[in-house]
Amino acid sequence: MRAIQITSTGEPDVMQYTELPDPTPEPGEVVVHVGAAGVNFIDTYQRSGMYELPLPLVLGSEGAGTVVAIGDGVTTVEIGDRVAWCNTLGSYAELVRVRADRLVHVPSDVDDPTAASILLQGITAHYLLDGSAHPEDGDAILVHAGAGGVGLILTQLAKAKGLTVITTVSTDAKAELSAEAGADHVLRYGADLPEKVRALTGELGVAVAYDGVGKDTFELSLAATRVRGMVVLFGAASGPVPPFDLQRLNPAGSLTVTRPTLAHFIADPGEFRWRAGDVMSAVASGAVTVTVGARYALDDAATAHADLQARKTTGSVVLLP
DSSP: OEEEEESSOSSGGGOEEEEOOOOOOOTTEEEEEEEEEEEOHHHHHHHHTSSOOOSSEEOOSOEEEEEEEEOTTOOSOOTTOEEEEOSOSOOSBSEEEEEGGGEEEOOTTSOHHHHHHHHHHHHHHHHHHTTSOOOOTTOEEEESSTTBHHHHHHHHHHHHTTOEEEEEESSHHHHHHHHHTTOSEEEEOSTTHHHHHHHHTTTSOEEEEEESSOTTTHHHHHHTEEEEEEEEEOOOTTOOOOOOOGGGGTTTTSOEEEOOOTHHHHSSHHHHHHHHHHHHHHHHHTSSOOOEEEEEEGGGHHHHHHHHHTTOOOBEEEEEO
8 A cells, every 4th residue: 555654753854655564454444445535634743753652653543445455353334335544543543443433424415534643632622611621501612723733623613612712823814714614803914913802702801712823822822811701722834832830820820731633532432422523523514614726636635734834725735645
């Protein structure tokens, strides 16, 4: 099979389009022919070495495709079933081996690029609203990178929950996308962002600030959050947040800061099925619309990473093997 492998960490050019042996399923596993693989910021962290993993490594954490081989003991899927998965390394490939209990069936009216885009970002949005924080009907939240994959899904889920959504974006085109997803207020990044947020919230600030950008926005998030509110730092698109003195949270309003990660919210198979099922059902019903903003051939993965990190993309990004 063809795959994208790294033997050392670094810039996008460390990714190699190479030939590797076809995988075979162990007990409890299946092999899937990949129809589309999702491209996410966590992939760039693993490629760069920010998140250390054993090398050599086939990148990619999610995708969708068709089951082509089944290991012993698997009863939940059959050969020919269309499935999606997330948090499974090796997805930038023509074939991938996946644990059967990490699969969700894909409805017939959801195509592979959409299915490959929804689980990692969709479950992230799901646990951000119901897991790492619990904003209530009527609360205002701040969502950075409102036109990104997570931002667009999070906005739609938040509006369905009765929340007021304030997003940040960097361009007019991204502002339009964020507004179409249901954002109540779309703002540009800038030093005056906290003042603008407080003006929109009766000078209180937001109940929760969702920050997947990191270094460039973390201070803005703190300053825009209300007394006893929460900052949920779930990514580092602009780089990691520098070391932080917790004592600062006291005068800032007895704030809470958390740094969740997807793996801890889907480790239990039952919780994974609940969150994945909710997300896939929302997409299939039309309650959540997924924007696949960029599609690249598998051998163009380096360009996909470069464009994602340069924040040139909107919505989700996929590779097509």
